[in-house]
Every structure is written in C-alpha cells, then in structure tokens.
Amino acid sequence: MSEPRQPRAAFAPWDRRELPGIFGVEETARRVGNYKWIEMRLFEALGGWVATVPELDVKLVLGRHCYHHAWHSELWDKRLPELREMKTDRLTLPPNDEMIAFVDALREPEAPELTIEKLVGVYRVLLPHKIAAYTYHQNGSSRITDAPTIRSFGFILQDELEDWREGEMLLQSLIETPDEVERAANRQRELEKLIVAAGGIAGPGTIGGETGVPAPEGVAVG
C-alpha cells in the first residue's frame, strides 16, 4: 500500500500535456468569436432550408443538424466571457468581408430542386473547413491553459464529423446522373473559391501559415 504522505509529481508519468499553446487569450477570443458567427449563420441556413427541401429524409436531417450548430454557437458564446470578452456580440463577427460573401453565396439557393446545391455548400465545403479549423486550433492549444476551449472542440468535432458523414451520404444518395455530378462539382468549385478567398472560417491563418499573430514564447514543459 502506498504511503499517502509521500510526495508525488504534479503530473502522472503518462500525462504528456504541455505549455504553452500557439494562441494567446486575445487571439483565442477572436477566433472563438469567428466560430460563433459562422455557427450562427449555418444553423440559420439549415433551419431556413427545412421548409424548402421536398426530400423528407433531408428535411428531417436538416432540422436535427440545425440544433447541433446552434448548440456549438452557444458553447462559443459561453466561452467568450471566460476569455475576457464580456460583451460577446462585440466579437461575434466574420473575419472579413470575403467570409460574408461566402456565407451569402452558401445561403442563396432556395428553390426545391436545388437540394444538391444546398447540401454541397454545407457538407462538401463549409463542414470540411470547419473541421480543419477546429482541429488545427485544438491541436495547437495547450491542454492545460486552454482546456475549456479544447473540451468544447471535443464535443463540437464529434458532431461535425458525424454530421459531415451523414450529409455526404445524403448527397451520394441524391447524385445519380452525370449532370448531377457536374452540378455538385460546380457548386463546390464556386464556393471553395470564396472560402479560400476568405482564408477560412477565421480568416488568413485559419489553419496556420500567415496569421499575423506571433506565437507566444515557447516554454517546453512535459
């Protein structure tokens, strides 16, 4: 039996968490504000489209996914005050005008025969970009200092990956002809150009590269 008063290390031998992450508090808050903004615009679009799609299975899935993204926006909204932004609306913003252009184009299809265009925008363009952005941020953050954000990423990424798979399966079940393949590819190309112009959901540097934000001085611990 171990001696309870014997000193032990603060970290168990298998605990490899490190300090620091690549983002400071301010940059994290800015990104979280961008994340909340895109989650809001997405859940609104999914909710709005429910009434415009005739395919019953798609209609019901959009209703479900609408809530998933609303919940993500709520998680980000709750995180912002913990990152010193008490007026959360102040950071609930798109990263740039190009992102607004992307969202406007994403949400533009309305007619009932445009289900493929609606789904491609969400499941072949936006969700893959969100998954990439969240994964980058999660992997670049310290699991000690920014554990609350990372915990949210865990829940959100689970939804994103499952929703992406479900949306992709719906698309594969809808795309049956060469013309429909063309439609899907054209739509993806058009929207991909717009989101690339925005630099991703958090602007340039969404998944690294030129961020304009210097990384904190490294203190390797672990």
Place this chain on the structure above:
Amino acid sequence: MKKILPPEELARDARFVRVNIQDTIADPRQAKVSERNTGSAKLEPDRPAAADRARQLMHGIFMGEVQALEGAGRTTFDFTDEEVPFQLKLDMARQSWDESRHCEISVKLAEHMGTEIGEFAEATFLYEAACAPDALLRLTGVNRALEGLAIDVFNTMKLFGDHSGDPVLAACEDWMLADEVTHVKMGSDWLRRLTENDPERRELALEFQRTVDKLFSLGGFRGETDDNPIQLARRFRELAGFSTEEIDELSEVTAEAQAEAEAAAGVNKS
C-alpha cells in the same frame, strides 16, 4: 434565400396532397356528418370507426410536426440578430430538432397503426401561423396556441393507447408530450420576457393567440365534454406555464367555437 417563405412554397414530395382548410369546412357533406349520432365524440377504442379515426389523427399529427419543424426552422432564419435575442434563436433551433424527432416518431407510429404518408390530405394552416412577421406573434400563435393544442392531442392519443392496449403508441405519445410541454413553456417564458415593459404588445400577442386557439378548436374538435374528440389537458398546460384563468378562458373559447359550428351546421342539440 428570402425571408418569410409563404405556405404555398412549402416543399413536398409527390406523395403529399394539399387541401385548403376553408374548402374542407365549407364542404356541404360536413353538415350531414354532424347530424350522425355516433355517441360520444371522445377518441375511445369502443367508438365507431375508432381505428380509422386514430389513423387519421396520427397522419394529422405527422403533418403538424412537419409544419412545426418548418416553422421553427424559419424562425431561426427569418429574423436578424438585432430583431430577436440570441437565446430565442437557440430555442427555435432546439425546437427544430425536437420536431424533427417527432416527425420520425410519427412516421413510425403511422406505419404501426396501418396508415402511410399521403393517405390523408394536408392543410397548411399550422405553418401559416408561423409566418407572422413578428417573432412574438409566432411564439404565442405557434408555441402557446398550436403547441398547446399538441399537448391536448398527444395526451388524448396517449390515453387512447392506454385504453386500447397499445403500449407502443402510449409510450411514444408520452415522450412527444414531454417535448411539447417544453415548447409551450418556451412560448410562455418568451412572452413574459419580451413584453415585460410593454403590456400593449403583450395584449396584442395574446389576442393573436386567442384567434389561433379559436381557429384550432375547429368547431368542437377540442374541448372538455364528450362531444370533443380532443380533450383539453389541464394538468400539462399548467406545467407549460398556463394559469388556471387562461385555461378556463381557452375552455370558453372552445365552447364558443363548438356552438358556432353547430349553429352553422343547423344542428339541433335538444
């Protein structure tokens, strides 16, 4: 995508058949139907054609859920961040998910009860209440009035399941009933919060609710007597934020609607 999608643009596949509710009410055969003496109108297993009526009601529930899903979804989209609080949008998104599940449950129950999508026609009057340009009117007209009706319908259907020995029906209806109480409570809470300092706006919203309540009492469809197929579920309404006075008032509204319908049909109750 435009704001406020009109009811005629609701997207449906080829199975669905749409009717105008006014045409149904004005159908001269309705008077003949009212004249039939079939005993208590309550949905009970020993009532004539109870199984057919239950199937028809189940299909009606399904259509109501589809439109409730569409209405909640539209409310997340139709208003800007400046027009409605963030939390209200979150509630509507949550309701979208709930209604989506209710559609799934209703499809499975419809199959379980021996009907299928498209066997009965669809009227879009539920969704029409969800097209109000003011979000508060949607919350009173849809969440308090129509989701309130859903409480009454699900409770009636649950009792039908209990009385007819169908535990699947009873259990599923009970789950949906729990969600509907939540939705009605959302409407009650938002009505209070959004009109805290604006009694005039509150009265306007409640007036809209009364209008919808009367429409949805459908000439005796809902009430508290044996003449009403759907029974007013007082206990669950209280849980959802209705006061006793409000429930009494609704009971009066339903009685008025029934009396008007009987007068219009020339029914002699003596």
